[in-house]
Amino acid sequence: MRKFLYENGLLLATFVLIASSLVGQVLTGWHDNNDDLQQMGLATLSLGQYLGSGHLLEATFENWESEFLQMGVYVVLTIGLRQKGSPESKKLTGEEDVDQQPDPAKPDAPWPVRRGGWWLRLYQHSLSIVFLLLFLGAMYLHARGGTIVYNIEQAHEGKPLVDVWGYLHTSRFWFESFQNWQSEFVSIFSLVSLSIFLRQQSSPQSKPVDAATSETGK
Template structure:
């Protein structure tokens, strides 16, 4: 049964954007939890090194907070970027996460600049169209690189505090990116994101969630792809 739009502009806005709004609320709630618990954990580490604790405000720009936050964001952006590209070229029989095995789909057709509601880059053509055609993956990879740099920047600050405590020389951000510690942090997070890809692709072959666009219809067979 179709849902009729509300007469209230506010209620309509909330309904039409509820997925993004709820997701944002979940990010904010968990961010607050991470911030408060991370602040206490970091101060406990500083106390063990006989250093002054940070205030809540100081913790916001600390390496501990930057590293913990962007180490995870980095892997999320990488997972999404890789997944978007993998679904362009590869298929999985029976999975709702895959395009159809042998049929062309709507996303495969060439953009039509004559459509009255076509986005501006489609009408402009040339370089603008070329960039727009790949803008999703490009944006995700840029976000990945930015988060990776901030992960390294925060990690460098934490690493240098430990280095100073042990009377060892500090390193630059690029220097920290050459340490095994930085790549250990990165690879373990990247691996977990790639596990999530194969999990959702594999489970969507056999399992269902009624009303979710990430699932096939409950009565669809295992062999059906994208139905």
């Protein structure tokens, strides 16, 4: 067990952080949503009802959408773009291990590499493909949850209801999306730029403390 915890500590720690913050979001969102419903003179929700509400669905996947976009964009941009002095960038010159063509003759090569053809093509780009699918799925669930919340407000004001496609055409949906997207791009910019000059002892996201500012790579 100790070996398992040591070898998977980073993944386990982030899972605990996700779960604990999600619990906090649910509890606070439940009260916040009920406050809004009370102001509209509508019946409040039990905690169980809130777990299936559009309010929680929208709030959760609005954020997940931007996170998947951030990581997908980061993966794709670092394929061809460079940043002098940043450990988040590939070297300015020369080929790196990740640029080499996969070798099906390696004894421990994954099955898609040994199979070749379309299986290899998909495997070569599987990380960015999955991030794209996760982004699109989260975007849809964001829109679906937002549609439910939007229609509750529309019905209260006696205005027409919309379907998910209709909600995608509202400025509200895109405002929710763009305000999150830009914050994720700010985080990428901050990580790339600050890591040029600043250091963190023992972190793989940082260059060695005694490395020159102009050096690229860890």
